[in-house]
Amino acid sequence: MFKNYIFYFLLFTLMNSQAQKGARVGYIDMDIILNNIEEYKKSNRLLDNNILDWKKEIELKKIQLKKYQDQLTIEKVLFTPELIKDKELEIEDFALELISLQEKRFGSQGDMIKQKIKLLQPIQDQVLSIVKQIAEEKKYDYIFDRSSDGTMLYSAKNYDISDLVLKRIKRNQKIQDRKEKIEALRSIAKKN
Secondary structure (H helix, E strand, C coil), rough: CCCHHHHHHHHHHHHHHHHCCCCCEEEECCCHHHCCCCCHHHHHHHHHHHHHHHHHHHHHHHHHHHHHHHHHHHHHHHHHHHHHHHHHHHHHHHHHHHHHHHHHHHHHCHHHHHHHHHHHHHHHHHHHHHHHHHHHHHHHCEECCCCCCCCCCCCHHHHHHHHHHHHHHHHHHHHHHHHHHHHHHHHHHHHC
């Protein structure tokens, strides 16, 4: 019984000292970090170009649909009721194809979302990996993303580690670039 009291007393003391220590908190602004990474900018430009192409493709289909509808309106007097019904069904099928194309390109499982994930996920993974390293090194208990949906009403600049994350990303990129140059030089040397 006495051992239980000692155990609970020590546990209570440890928990109390941990609570008095306070949590170390930091934050990043993912938008600022990503907008300062050249690879992210290139990926974003590529995605924007694809989105423009898809919008043009859809606009051309809309123009074509309007043309079919106008043509049917003009030629309606020349067609039999069965032929009119057939043409209306063709136009309806074309309109459904257009809706399907819009969903394929811009829907929740569409090409835009898939490409965004494909292009941007590796960069975001790199940022999160570096944030984790910094959190472990600096002994942060929590790191928040200021740009995410979680509302941060106030944040002191001294808790912002965005610059530190950016420096590490750029340092890692320089190391990667050097490795690629060395490999290129080695392959040239092997050829000679």
